[in-house]
Structures are given as C-alpha cells and as structure tokens.
Amino acid sequence: MPTWLEITLRTFMAVAVLFIITRILGKRQVSQLSLFEYITGISIGNLAAYLSLDTDSEWYIGIVALVVWVSISYGIEVLQLKSKRARDFLDGTSTILMRNGKILEDNLREERITSDELLEMLRKKNVFNVAQVDFAILDTSGELNVLLKKEYQPLTPSDINLPVPPEKYNMAVIMDGKIMEDSLKKVGLNRDWLNSKLRQLGVSMDKIYFAQVDSQNKLYIDPYDDSLKRH
Template identity: 70%
Template sequence: MPDWLEVTLRTLMAVLILFILTRVLGKRQISQLSLFEYITGISIGNMAAYLSLDTDSEWGLGIIAIVVWTAISLGIEFLQLKSKKARNLLDGTPTVIIQNGKILEKNMRKERITSDELMEMLRMKDVYNIATVEFAIMDTSGELNVMLKKEHQPLTPADLQLQVNAEKPSMAVIMDGKVLEDSLRKIGLNENWLYAKLHSLGTKPEKIYFAQVDSQNKLYLDPYEDSIRTAH
C-alpha cells in the first residue's frame, strides 16, 4: 500500500476514533475542562496523531492505548461523581480572591494571579471598582465569579415586589427557507398561524432565511434580503 494512502486511512480512522471517544467522555470534555480532562485531551490527541503518521506502528496497539486512556478518564470521572474528597484532590477547590472589597493577597499568591490579571478578569465581568465587590471567587475551572455588594446590584422585579410572567425560550420556526413544524408544535402554534403572519407581511417561507417566535408569540423575521428585517 502506498504511504500516502496508508496515512490517509490512518488519519480517517484516528478522527473517527477521537469523535466516538469524545462523545463517550461527554460534553464537559469540550467546555470547562478540569486539569485531568485537559491532560487527557492532549494525550489522546497526541496518540491519535502518532497513530495516523507513524506507518511503522501497528493499528491495534495505538487504538488500545487510546481506549485504555479513555477508560482511565471515565473511571476517574466516575470516582469524582461518587467522592467529594476525590473531586477536591483532582480538581481542587474554589478560592476567595476578594472579600468585602478587600483583595486577599495570600490567596492571590496561591493561585498565582497578578494584580493586572485580576483587574482584567474583573473588567470582563463589567466590574471596575474593587470596593463594590462583596465576593470574587476563582472556581476550579479558572473562571472568576463576582458578587457585587447589595447596594451596587441592579434592581430586579423581586426587589420592587412586582409580579412577572414566566419566560419561555424563543424558538426558531424557519431556517433556510424551511418551516420547522416541530418547533411550532412545541410552542402551541401551527403552520396556519405562521402562514397568516407571513401573508400579512407580504412574504413567504422560502424568502425567509431565519424566523423566531419569542415568549410573547412575537415573530422576528430575517429575510434573505439583508436590507429588510421585521418583527410582527
């Protein structure tokens, strides 16, 4: 078999194996990675690259190595689900960085964060004055979560003792000029309602790139003609 063909087949196989194992490991693997999940991703990726490019190696041994590493990762995740001590050992624990408007320098050194990095993370949360912060906690994912002091938090309907209706998620009802019948049924509407709305606007589904219905049954349209956008 020519080398180029063997490398092509090995690469396709490696991509297929990585896709299957990533689905097995779950969505957390591609969202907020823990330290071990980060190591797992790098290691499995390196094994897959080695499997696809090293034509002298055997297919089976490379696949076994990837499967064993995945099994270890699944075993550790199962252990974390069952044991708080295991989670603390493998993922660490959240660290308070700011408390009552005061930076905790000892915890900053523990997490190896500089003042510049802290200020940048606060700005990403739209916080520019440390004195307004009640708590800032660094989670095990490395993300900084901030709670402002009560007097600096925005007002909510609950603060004003106002009754509000429950919100429903907006639902796409047209994509690429095609009506999504299942989406209409989920929000208690039908095609007749949609066609009546479109008719009143002088348009048709095939002329609409995207359409969405919000919790108040308000229809938003984005036609293929970018100069026209309307809600009804």
C-alpha cells in the same frame, strides 16, 4: 499498499475514533476542562496523530493506547460524579479572593495571582471599581465570579414587588429554510399560525432562512435575501 493510501485510511480512522471519544466523554468548553481533562485531551490528540502518520507501527497499537486513555478518563469522570472527595482531589476547590469587600492577599498568593491580574479579571466582569465588590471567588475552571454589594446590584422586579408573567424561552421555528414542527408544538403554535404571520409580513415561506418566536409570540425573521427587511 501505497504510503499515501495507508495514511489516508489511518487518518479517516483517527477522525472516526476521535468523534466517538468526544461523544463518550461529553461536551466541555476549553475553559471548563479540569487539569486532568486538559492533559487527556492533549494526549489523545497526540495518539491520534501517531495513529494517522506512524506507518512503521501497526495501526491497532494506536487504537489500544486510545482505548486505555479513554477508559481511564471515563472512569475518573464516573468517580467524580459519585465522590465529592474525588472531585476536590482531581479538580481542586474554588478559592475566595475577596470577602466582604476585602481582598484576601494570602489566597491571591496561593493561586499565584497578582493584584494587576485580579483587577484585569474584575474588568472582564465589567467591574472597574473594587469598592463595589462584596464577594469574588475563583472557580476551578479559572473563571472569576463576582457578587457586587447590594447597593450596586441591578434593580430587579422583585425588589419593587413588581409582578411579572412567566417567561418562555425563545424558540427557532424555521432553520435553514425548514419549518421546525417540534419547536412550534413546544410553544403551543402550529404551521397555520406561522403561515398567517408570514402573510401579515408579506413574505413567503420559501424566502425565509431563519425565524424565531419570542416569549410574547412575536416573530423574528431573517430572509435569504439580505436586502429584504428583517422583522
């Protein structure tokens, strides 16, 4: 078999295996990966490259290595789901960096975070005045979560005993020009309602690329033609 053809087949195989692995291990953002998951991701990527390009070795050797890595990773994920102690050991625990408005210097040193880095992390949370912070905790993902002092928190309807109706989440009802029948049913609407709304707006169905219904049954549309008015 020509080398170029073998590499092509190996690459397709590597992509297929990586897709299956991703489906098995689930969805995680990079910022949500634990240290072990991060190492596993790098190792699996390297093994996939090896499977794709190392024509001197048998292809099944790379598959075996991938299966072993995935089995270990999956086993550890199952263990973490069942054991809090295992989660704490593998992922670590959250660290409190500020409590009652006071910076905990020892915890900063433990996490090797400087004062400048703490201020930068606070600014990313739109907090520019340290005096406004009541509590700040560094999660295992590396993200800082901040609780402002009561007097600096945004006012909510419950603070002034204002009743609010139950909120429904927005639902896409047209996507890529196709009506999402299931989405319409979930919000208690139907195709007739949608056609009626579009007639009121003076737009035909075939002109719409995307449409979304909000909690008040207000329809937002995005036509294929960008020169047309959005509603």
